[in-house]
Amino acid sequence: TSLDPKRPVLIQAYVSPEVPRAWLPVKQNLLAFLREFDAAGRERVETRVVETVKYSPEAREARERYNITPLRVSSSEESGSRSNEIFLGLVFSSGTEEFVIPQFDRGLPVEYELMRSIRVVARAARRRVGVLDTPARPFGGFDFQSKRQSNEWPVVAELRKQYEVVQVGPDADYPHDLDALVAIQPSALSAPQLDRLTAWLAQGKPALLLLDPLPAFNLSLSPAAAQENSPNLAPLLKTLGIEWRSDRIVWDNYNPHPQLRSLPPEIVFVAKGNQAPMPFQEKDPVTSGLQEVVLLYPGAIAPRSGAGVEFTPLLTAGKDSGALRWSELVQPSIFGGFSILRGIPHTPGKEIATLAARVRAPSGVNAIIVADADWLGEEFFEIRRRGIEGLNFDNVTLALNAIDSLAGDTSFLALRKRRPRYRTLEKLEEKTRAYEEKRRAESEQAAAQAELRLKEAQARLDAAVRALEARADLDEQTRQIMISNVQSAENRRLQVARANINDERDRALENARIQMESSIRGVQSAIKLLAVALPPIPAFVLAIVMALRRVPDRRPNQ
Template sequence: MIPVLSALLTLLLYDVIFVCVLLAIFGLVAGTKRAAFAVMKRNFVGYFSNPTGYVFLCIFVFLTSTAAFWPHDFFNQNLATLDQLNYWYPWIMLVFIPAITMSIWAEERRQGTDELLLTLPADDFDIVIGKYMAAAAIFTASLLFSQLSTSVTLAILTEGGLDTGLIFSTYLGYWFVGATMIAIGMVASFLTGNLTVGFILGALFNAPLAFASLAETVLGRSELMGLKWGELIKNSGIARPFDDFGRGVISSSSVIYFIFVTAVALYFCMVLIGRRHWTGGKDGNTMAYHYLARIVALIVITISAVVMFRSKDVARRDMTDGQVSSLAPATLKLIRELDSDRPIKIDAYISNEIPEMYARTRYELINLLKEFKSTAAANGRTIEVNLYDNIDLFSEEAALAEERFGIEPVTRMVREQGTVQQKRLIMGAAFRAGLQKVVVPIFEYGIPVEYELVRSINTVASGSRKRIGVVKTDANMNGGVSMQGMSMARIDRHPLMDEWSKQYTVDEVDLESPISVGQYDALIAVQPSSLQPAQFQRLLDAMKAGVPTAVFEDPFPLGRQDITPTSEPKQAGGGMFGMGGQPQPKGNIVEMWDLLQLRSDGQPQPESFASDLVWQIFNPYPNLDQNTDPLWLFIDENSPGGSRLTTPEAGGPESVIASLNPDSEITNGLRQVLTLYAGSIYPVDKPTLKHTPLLRTRGDTGTIEFSKINQLLRTGRQNEIARNIKTLKPSCTVAMTIEDETKSADKPAEADGETSSDAPALKVAYVADTDLMLEVFLQIRADPNSAPDLRFQFQNVTFVLNLIDWLTQETDFIEVRKHEPIFASLRMIDLVKEDANKGVREQTEQFQKTYDEKVREADEAREKALQSLKEELKDMQEKSRDGKIPQRVLEAKQIEFQTISERLQTKQDISNVKAKREQEKNIADIRREADQKVTSIQNKVKGYAVALPCIPPLIVGVVVFAARRLRERENISKSRLK
């Protein structure tokens, strides 16, 4: 309850500041234009002293609440935004604003009080501005009431996590829209003395601004006389300037648009009210043309100002609490550095039906694309964004996306509204600049959208890519064939290769020849110890020469049995009779350690080293099996044991050991990385190179011998691993960077006669594990809900990408990956879903236990029924061997046993099938009940959100009506009362 109140009080503070600004403006007018203030006061009090005003207020609140919360898209998106209301708001205004403005002047004419107003000691401006301020004050009061009811609903749904900045800026946009439409509606009221006609004309005059957003749909995107008329008309309406407010951004271009349009409409009102001075004179027609020319000139000035400021925002402020409409500083830097003569075109395609789990990605993608366009324009750069939103899967736009860019509908299995179903969606984009093109066929909902956009824009904008080389080893990162004994297994290309290819030019390097400096911006060697000695030496030579290198060397590749462990001999496949060939020569990892001044816990071996494996007793996932293998290392920022400890690599006495080094660009901002059966590395005593730890265990941690683990796994005694961990350490380092600070890394080496001081500096990132690169981590990154009960937070892929970007000095992308916008979600609904899913899991487990118990009991009953027959058959078999029973009698008994056994088995199978069907039916029932529970809560929220806000204005309206009737009946004799 306290977070809810805190959010509402914060929003109230914004409202108080806004109202104070309005009161200051009204006070300034009241002090200088007393007649205008008197007109405003008369109209404002008159509106709310009439029950009709409260009826309109009730209708307005009802319509806004219905538009905001009734559509299913609100719960499907699961975001505490007002997107649905933003869509319907212009149409609501077409009803509500004419209801306010129709009586502004038409009622004065109908009652004959217009002449009285015109005889006041005031000029035309006083009358117009007074009427306008009264209507604006009425609208402001109505809007504040709507905001209160909407905010209370959202604050409860988010349990206090309401994005107050987004709600305030959205309602500020609503206010500007209403203020502009009021000025236009007043023009209609000044043209007629009939309330009904005033209402109709007010709606008609405002309709072009509201319906302009549909122009592109009607006219298409084709050009005529060099202009895209559909886009031009669309941008002239209120949807374009309001869009910034709806996304939580207050921009000067949007404010200027509304101010200028309002000023033109108010001037038109002044012309209409002042025409009495010249319509009857001899120069009446001339004056009419004169004022018409003035209005046209104002319209031209307004259009020019709007176009000018639209492409160059003087001020722009993201009001959202989670900065969801802001770009990372690295992204802004990239946009500023773009070549202004090299325009970038982005074609984004998004289908109309998006699964719930992709709704947030869709919201962020659209938001960022618009922000990219606006920010680029503000910095004098050109990023043309063609957003094809809400397209049908079989539309012309979808066909165009597939034909030109290969963006096709993808199928995803989702669970929505109580059913598991396959849904097809389109959500991809193509980036072009000159001859360069990058296509993102699908924005997976687990991958940062801004990072994908920035990487793609940078790739096409630069016109060239840095080159990285992936060394061909047993890991077969580029795909290949693995020979294990007589078996041959096909290995697919690792998805990380595709991930790197989006940013770099990626080549496979066989190391059959030396690597020269500058040939590659970085090398990646996965399990380099599996290389031939000559190849291994060429890799060391490249590292010595200063080629940036990432090394992933695993003493125990758990997830890739085809990779040879560091200390194991490399067997050649294809031996006779299933026997492998002779061990093949391979690189000695100790030679690399000597170069990098590293050491490891373990046992030296001939031409190799058996590194001990690191263990840690820490599991941040309560729903994960509590007997989790201690060699699964959760390198987590919140892992226990962060006290001050003394270790050589920690920086000396009283150093705080951090699991993820916050001082390194690679790991700064990361929260969790998972390694499996990793080794440990440490710098040697008194190193001359700089060693920076990246991933470290802490708390209850230590090492265990490689031979012990190998023996336990070979004999199937994995459960005994926990009982064999003995060696305790304050911390174990799994990954680190190694740099030579005695040389200048920025000064390129000369081709001939280079000295050691001129050579590039050694720069290596060493990771004692390859399992952190497993494909499953890319799958979890793309689909975080693949294990909804666990909600894994692994950032292994981000760690690997940061590692490579650090080596190639593409550190801007590291900063972009850190930028994670925080969205306000419907936590109350999420908790209901989690409770429902938890109940489904528990009851499913119970049904499974019941089913297993029934199967076990059936097996026991069958065995018991056959036990006597088995004993009898066994006895007969013994007697048959002694010749006491004829063979035909034994055969008859065997047939009888087989018949009875088959009959019992058939009976048991039928019973098992029935039990299985019953189990599946029960599971389906509880899933349906869980989904109905969620739907019921959503329907209740809809009902309360729509109905409850209407009650207060109705009550106040009834009270005002009763008070008015009582005042009318005062001083009237009872005989005259009916």
């Protein structure tokens, strides 16, 4: 209703008449929404669907006028379709304004993309969002340290579809008319640059801050890696009213994806299955309705004692989680730089970590802080774009919701979260957690037994040395020679015993892991069997009932 009937919006869809089976739901959903928009928009919105095949005049028009080219579909996606290149492009135009989606990918939310594109060409007033040009290089550019060209972060391109994006330099005063600011890894700024950001936040300007203790995209930007060159973050954290330990990395054993079991627990999956009281803050429109968010090597934030701020957790880790020090997880590489270690023991902590929070203060501070920067990586935009089955992460939705909320543009918050709600196999997750807890207990028991046996071997060595030292019938030189011989012999035995004990411990841990995975596979097989066997039963019973009801009708009349 806000569209001007004097400037109608024309939507042209260049669509292949035949598409692979995997793309058929996308095409049908898109065409259904176009018909709905055409009916509801009346004279304000017009739609035109152009059937397009390769080498046709329509294909030439799409390519030459709008740079819409066919998408080549791999053979695994064709599923019997004869075509291997499809058209699914959209052109939005209103007056002189034009916006093109060259290829409508499977993972894009149809209704949201259509509504946003209509608003773009309708020249609705755009708010201004600033992106601080930190050493994380959100706008890309040449990195003289690594001598490589970095690409622009995909979140910047995504924001340009809705906002006027302003590149904010860290060394000059920020534009006063920004509706919101995005700062990725501000801990990497210099001291004067950090002071300028702190002063800007103290004025009550809305901001989305990504504070990452271990940015996987560039480990050298870790605060712990900078050491003495790291700026003092205390004024910034005090202004925000939060505590953030820059050398603590949160981990969580919860992982609802069997195909991703090889990932380390520092890849944190936030979802309702992680047993946290409230993984997503249901009272905040930014996170209410989200289903799953993934963070990579995140940190934890907490309210500062006596700060007097309104601290609202938005994302929390699960019950089976904890934290490691940066020095336990990262080691310097012999070739320079740093490398991340794997296979580190993980002991769950007593507190559930807050991974993201909204902070408001009487002084005017209005910010959303996420203790991670990797969750906005290119891979999550690619997963969303391609619509990979089973990986329906809400990372992009969370980012756009947070910026919308801060900038005061809430028109898309509810629309963006409209998608099918996927339920996990709760019984399987429950059994998996039980097996994992059993394995952890067995691992801890094996490690404790190994430690005890090593201490006993060391005690025997110490006792033998003390017995020789107590003998009065030996002169000093003989005593030292005998002690040295005993120490050498006992050390050899100790080394052999240590190797045997470690082998036994490793075998016990491996057996526990194999037993856990075998048990989980058994549960999965049972669920698959039930999924195949149960559906035909109602039809079979109905057939028997109908057959029995028809039996009397076949008897001859007496």
